[in-house]
Amino acid sequence: MIELRDLTKSFRTPHGRKTLFRDVNAVFPEGKNIGILGRNGAGKSTLLRIMGGIDYPDRGRVITDQRISWPMGLSGGFQGSMTGRENAAFICGLHGMWGSARRQVLDRVQDFAEIGNYFDAPVKSYSSGMRSRLAFGLSIAVDFDWYLVDEVMSVGDAHFKHKCQEVIAEKRKTANFIIVAHSMSTLQKNCDVGIYLGPQGLELFDSIEGAIDLYQSNIPKKTTTQKTALAVN
Known part of the structure; x- marks a missing residue:
């Protein structure tokens, strides 16, 4: 509800x-x-x-x-100096996901976003489209109602x-x-x-x-x- x-x-x-x-x-x-x-x-x-x-x-x-x-595609919440992987790991921590659960989410995000080596590059180097791909991939990798x-x-x-x-x-x-x-x-x-x-x-x-x-x-x-x-x- x-x-x-x-x-x-x-x-x-x-x-x-x-x-x-x-x-x-x-x-x-x-x-x-x-x-x-x-x-x-x-x-x-x-x-x-x-x-x-x-x-x-x-x-x-x-x-x-x-x-x-959070709204899928919203990329304004990322920390620009951190990599895509680091941002995703931080979100996992906020939602209480650690160890194998966190690794699974990171793998799903990387696979879905299709941004290649940029996943380990600072988010401030991303294009707007890459940021949106990362945000969508991260949103969909976590289970919500x-x-x-x-x-x-x-x-x-x-x-x-x-x-x-x-x-x-x-x-x-x-x-x-x-x-x-x-x-x-x-x-x-x-x-x-x-x-x-x-x-x-x-x-x-x-x-x-x-x-x-x-x-x-x-x-x-x-x-x-x-x-x-x-x-x-």
């Missing part, structure tokens, strides 16, 4: 304080994979970070008895995207996912229910299609301006 209780979150900007959520209350359905939609700046990634415990609300809280991952996915399936080449889809399909047999993506096909393929973050706040739908319909109905319509070319003789 995941419950948002009186959740409020705002940020200070040069133009004043921007409120993303105000007194949000919601209970996420158990045993369902959830897709989150909303325009850029609606707070999708912020909500994932709060649920993953790496950001904090102004007030209110997330109530759960489940193990929730809920996995948070933030646009990670758009990272990398077709081969890596296919690997992401395969491992998510496998993990869905024993765990659930909360996914932020701009690809409607990705959400339709992986999610059962939907959340739309919009002007009315957080709206929970019994189906992913309901959230997609509302999201698409709020996309500003583009106007087409036809230009007439004039020939000058």
